[in-house]
């Protein structure tokens with residue numbers, strides 16, 4: 001599954017304007033959650049993610065859940081973080097993160113801005129990568145087919161169903177859980193901003209996909225100017241500074 005993802009993700013990231021780190025399967029570490037200490041588990045829960053990327057050692061850690069499809073979603077999500085733009089600042093003798101993707105760190109790495117927007121772009125790309133490639137990756141095809149079955153019976157938002165996992169909770173007792181893609185609220189907010197940008201009189205008929213690609217490009221390359229220009233054109237001069245200062249982007 002990992003090789004299948006790594007083979008395909010390079011072109012995908014290029015398509016959105018990003019550069020790819022050299023990535024090899026041994027940089028990915030799958031951790032059995034039941035073997036974590038209580039403290040480790042608490043740290044992971046606080047981050048709200050099922051995996052994380054350690055920039056210093058270029059390692060992606062995935063908290064395995066026993067479903068290859070669900071783990072693949074985590075792998076791809078974390079690989080996008082790993083390949084997003086990084087800039088560092090020297091504060092005293094310590095190197096701290098100034099930017100990762102769309103995130104902006106201030107006050108010695110304490111405050112984070114645009115982190116929700118960063119997650120929205122990362123998960124939107126994850127969903128797109130899934131749709132384009134997961135069905136063709138050995139080890140995932142079975143779960144993807146079962147997901148299709150559930151999607152075909154869903155009343156609304158069928159494409160939001162990311163995985164369907166059946167687990168034995170007690171001997172002889174099975175439970176099926178339907179998981180949506182992560183950061184649903186953040187992605188809705190992202191598309192609301194994109195729609196407002198497209199609807200603005202000064203937008204010059206820019207399309208939704210172009211605007212999304214401006215956000216994705218900014219995340220991968222660190223070049224914020226195209227996004228800043230779109231935001232200023234929509235919300236007025238000086239609005240990007242305000243936009244960057246609010247944790248969720250636009251707060252009105």
Ligand SMILES: [Zn+2]
Nearest residue numbers: 049077119122
């Ligand atoms: Zn994330």
